[in-house]
Amino acid sequence: MSNAVRSVRQLRNLLPFSDQELEIIGRLEADYKLVIPPYYFSLIDPEDPNDPIRLQSIPSAHEAENPSGYELEDPLEEDQDSPVPGVTHRYPDRALLVTTPACSMYCRFCTRKRATLTRGGWDTISRDDQGMIDYVASHPEIRDVIVSGGDPLTLPTPKLRFFLENLSAIKHVDVIRIGTRVPVTLPQRLYDPELVALLSSAQKVWIQTHFNHPREITPEAKRVCNSLLRGGMPVNNHSVLLKGVNDNLATMRELLRGLLRIKVRPYYLFHCDPVIGAGHFRTSVWKGIEIMEGLRGHMSGLGIPTYVVDSPHGGGKIPVMPNYLISASDDAVILRNFEGQIVRYQAQDQPATIDPTSTRGVSALLQGTKSVLIPDGTERMIRRKRRAAQAAAEDQLNGCGSNGAGHHEAEPALLSLGLRNGVRPEAVTE
Numbered sequence: 001m002s003n004a005v006r007s008v009r010q011l012r013n014l015l016p017f018s019d020q021e022l023e024i025i026g027r028l029e030a031d032y033k034l035v036i037p038p039y040y041f042s043l044i045d046p047e048d049p050n051d052p053i054r055l056q057s058i059p060s061a062h063e064a065e066n067p068s069g070y071e072l073e074d075p076l077e078e079d080q081d082s083p084v085p086g087v088t089h090r091y092p093d094r095a096l097l098v099t100t101p102a103c104s105m106y107c108r109f110c111t112r113k114r115a116t117l118t119r120g121g122w123d124t125i126s127r128d129d130q131g132m133i134d135y136v137a138s139h140p141e142i143r144d145v146i147v148s149g150g151d152p153l154t155l156p157t158p159k160l161r162f163f164l165e166n167l168s169a170i171k172h173v174d175v176i177r178i179g180t181r182v183p184v185t186l187p188q189r190l191y192d193p194e195l196v197a198l199l200s201s202a203q204k205v206w207i208q209t210h211f212n213h214p215r216e217i218t219p220e221a222k223r224v225c226n227s228l229l230r231g232g233m234p235v236n237n238h239s240v241l242l243k244g245v246n247d248n249l250a251t252m253r254e255l256l257r258g259l260l261r262i263k264v265r266p267y268y269l270f271h272c273d274p275v276i277g278a279g280h281f282r283t284s285v286w287k288g289i290e291i292m293e294g295l296r297g298h299m300s301g302l303g304i305p306t307y308v309v310d311s312p313h314g315g316g317k318i319p320v321m322p323n324y325l326i327s328a329s330d331d332a333v334i335l336r337n338f339e340g341q342i343v344r345y346q347a348q349d350q351p352a353t354i355d356p357t358s359t360r361g362v363s364a365l366l367q368g369t370k371s372v373l374i375p376d377g378t379e380r381m382i383r384r385k386r387r388a389a390q391a392a393a394e395d396q397l398n399g400c401g402s403n404g405a406g407h408h409e410a411e412p413a414l415l416s417l418g419l420r421n422g423v424r425p426e427a428v429t430e
Helices: 019-028 052-057 127-137 157-168 187-191 193-201 219-230 249-261 285-293 361-367 379-400 406-420
Strands: 094-098 144-148 175-179 205-209 235-241 265-271 306-311 316-319 325-328 333-336 342-345
Touching (some): 127 157, 193 205, 193 219, 219 235, 249 265, 249 285, 285 306, 325 361, 342 361
Parallel strands (some): 205 235, 235 265
Antiparallel strands (some): 306 316, 325 333, 333 342
8 A cells, every 4th residue: 555556646646637637637636635555556458548447446537527517515315314423324234334445446437436535543533433442332223334434444453353343242232344356456464364363353344346347356355255255254245337447238247247256156246326527437227227137147157246326415225226017906916027928827826816818929828818928039948948859859769759659759759748848839830
């Protein structure tokens, strides 16, 4: 950290900028801290002005723009849900503690820019720190505490120990979540065995980290995630959907699969908050839904995060997903899968209350006699047909076709295989 890039004066000697860019980002220094550790800076491609690592860490002239006027200093109204200094208590059973304004690297899209402007006075244990502990202790409904900031792993070890030991001693606290980007931006901090042992000793600790791009998954990051896992701490990931960084399906799949390889569970994909200076990172919600459509069914469910909008006015996280529920009746619901297959699903074991009617399409699933609609060319059904045809051919070679039926025996075998796999005849024979 002593060698971190902390000023535009340093940046101008390390990366190419136009004179206009330097002038604008120089003015931004007064509004928002700049800190980039050498490790994270080394991940930047200096020849690419749109490099996804650069976009997250290097000031941009776009931060001075707010064309919609919608961006806010505290878009989630965390300060209004703060009963005592440092605590945000929004959900019934959870509370968030802002333990420091300091981070190992200041993300350009940070939702707490207002807090990171604070300088000094955060290294020693204060009356406010004790007040946070006392608040949690006096509210038995709080079962989950998020230790956040800033980044709590930038705290001096004695102060971090103060929070962990006091929180772990509160009997009604089941989970202590450490919200940190240190494994991504400064993994060397977790090379310290004393720090890992401290986190492990609290026993209730879960790690919530923050990878946004597959290039952040380095051997160093893998090493510290493995160290945390060996210490008995589950590691989950929050990503933010960022224009130019991860707002395409191929990048998001690569990121999520990379996280699974290092045993980090994708947990949330956040829509970028409308915080001042971050408007150029914000995509449409439709872009997020488009990406989620390309994840469900296409990769392991372990790797699929919940896409959420963190609601303005302190409304909390609202899941936003593609529509898989198409229609419904008193008897059943009509669902679709990732292939576009549309099925009737009767959730309760009870007699039908709707008399079958001559009708077509989705209506035939609800009020007719069909149970499934399968699109032409579905790869899975093509594979079933091939297996059925192969099985029929093998039956013929083994003498099943000696009754003179010839290749026409393949059709009953095809239907038989389809039925054994739970597929109605109309689904197997297009």
